[in-house]
Amino acid sequence: xxxxxxxxxxxxxILLALSVEAQVIDPQAILNEVxxxxxxxxxxxxxxxxxxxxxxxxxxxxxxxRPGCDAxxxxxxxxxxxxxxDRLRLDVAVGSGQEIFSWHGQESFQTDEIDxxxxxxxxxxxxxxxxxxxxxxxxxxxxxxxxxxxxxxKQVAVFGYSVPLRESHFETRTARGKEAMGYxxxxxxxxxxxxxxxxxxxxxxxxxxxxxxxFSSKTRYEVTILNGVAFQLPASVAADILYQSHxxxxxxTQxxxxxxxxxxxxxxxxxxxxxxxxxVSKSIRTLPAGLAVRIRIKTGIDPNTAWTGDPVEGExxxxxxxxxxxxxxxxxxxAQGILIRLETGVRPSHFYTAALKFRNLSAAGEDYRxxxxxxxxxxxxxxGRDSMPSRIQLDTPPISDDPAACRFRFNDKHIRLKGVVxxxxxx
Numbered sequence: 152x153x154x155x156x157x158x159x160x161x162x163x164x165i166l167l168a169l170s171v172e173a174q175v176i177d178p179q180a181i182l183n184e185v186x187x188x189x190x191x192x193x194x195x196x197x198x199x200x201x202x203x204x205x206x207x208x209x210x211x212x213x214x215x216x217r218p219g220c221d222a223x224x225x226x227x228x229x230x231x232x233x234x235x236x237d238r239l240r241l242d243v244a245v246g247s248g249q250e251i252f253s254w255h256g257q258e259s260f261q262t263d264e265i266d267x268x269x270x271x272x273x274x275x276x277x278x279x280x281x282x283x284x285x286x287x288x289x290x291x292x293x294x295x296x297x298x299x300x301x302x303x304x305k306q307v308a309v310f311g312y313s314v315p316l317r318e319s320h321f322e323t324r325t326a327r328g329k330e331a332m333g334y335x336x337x338x339x340x341x342x343x344x345x346x347x348x349x350x351x352x353x354x355x356x357x358x359x360x361x362x363x364x365x366f367s368s369k370t371r372y373e374v375t376i377l378n379g380v381a382f383q384l385p386a387s388v389a390a391d392i393l394y395q396s397h398x399x400x401x402x403x404t405q406x407x408x409x410x411x412x413x414x415x416x417x418x419x420x421x422x423x424x425x426x427x428x429x430x431v432s433k434s435i436r437t438l439p440a441g442l443a444v445r446i447r448i449k450t451g452i453d454p455n456t457a458w459t460g461d462p463v464e465g466e467x468x469x470x471x472x473x474x475x476x477x478x479x480x481x482x483x484x485x486a487q488g489i490l491i492r493l494e495t496g497v498r499p500s501h502f503y504t505a506a507l508k509f510r511n512l513s514a515a516g517e518d519y520r521x522x523x524x525x526x527x528x529x530x531x532x533x534x535g536r537d538s539m540p541s542r543i544q545l546d547t548p549p550i551s552d553d554p555a556a557c558r559f560r561f562n563d564k565h566i567r568l569k570g571v572v573x574x575x576x577x578x
Contacts, residue, residue: 178296190287201245204239205238205402207238207239207402208401209398210398212398220395234498237493240460250263252264272400278385281320282370291318310337313334323363334353350369350370353366363393365392372385387404388403435518435520442472447570449464454564459493463489464487466482479514480512487512488511491508492505502562505560
């Protein structure tokens, strides 16, 4: 019994010693080291790219209420309240304190505004540099230490912060354009390695014309090796948005395959064209306006596995002929497009909506940049081989703000859209 009691006392003393040791940390020293590592990431990280995937889920309140920011009408995040979902895959390039985006696998980066690519639904940027710079480096955030959390040996140091509206660079699109929001939250640090683990953001001081009532996010950070040096980069972001319609959106963003730009590529930031430096061997031509274009889809689009941003291959279903009867591009010429929307609806029953557009055409040794407008009128569907299958409908109410998109709606998950002929006119 004495030995058991001695062991118990010894174990208690060890736990007490660990607890005391955990409590004598220096919060300011931890914060200073975190700032140093953040500064190293922001200023010293090489230019690199990551694959960014975004899964989005929308939930509706079964009890419909008047539009407005009423916390009592927040829909539950559960399967029974799920309305629709989609998923997107992009490439993000990071460097010089800037992020630029393109759909996954494109030959060049296209924009530093992600919502120019994703024209509907919630998306955000700034996970790499903007929030880190504002909170840790610019001196505009008020930071306080809130203690330790977790079990002994697995504790994290918790800090609170707030960024006032007058200093905030966090913006949202409103009816009046872009407007800033104040925000606050917490971040956690591994006190043994002085590494940032998680950053939580909650908005306050919302603009009156904002389209949503509340926004919150949790960004998880991991150490990534770039050029043989360790940097703290975001690994995932979970965001929650509450709209005035009482609809609720949950997004899960993950960053994978982060790698430094190779020596064969050139990544430019700023006012110069955003391209990856590949040499263009010949000029890109355009087609005259007002020409009829029919493109047959060659890619099988599986709604269970495809991602918005996936490439779509097509071919001309008929010749493109100018006003004088000259054939500019012959039937069978390959066209390259992109899937710009693929959404799964679950209420009142399962259905799928898809949107795609074609952007390039190769014909008779020439490359054409396509500027097309989709024709969605039923009279344009044709007959026989070029008619629309009865299980697929052209979606007349637009699901995309892009006029160069052909939109479909179908209820059968086995439909792949392969072989469907799409109808366009050149702009």
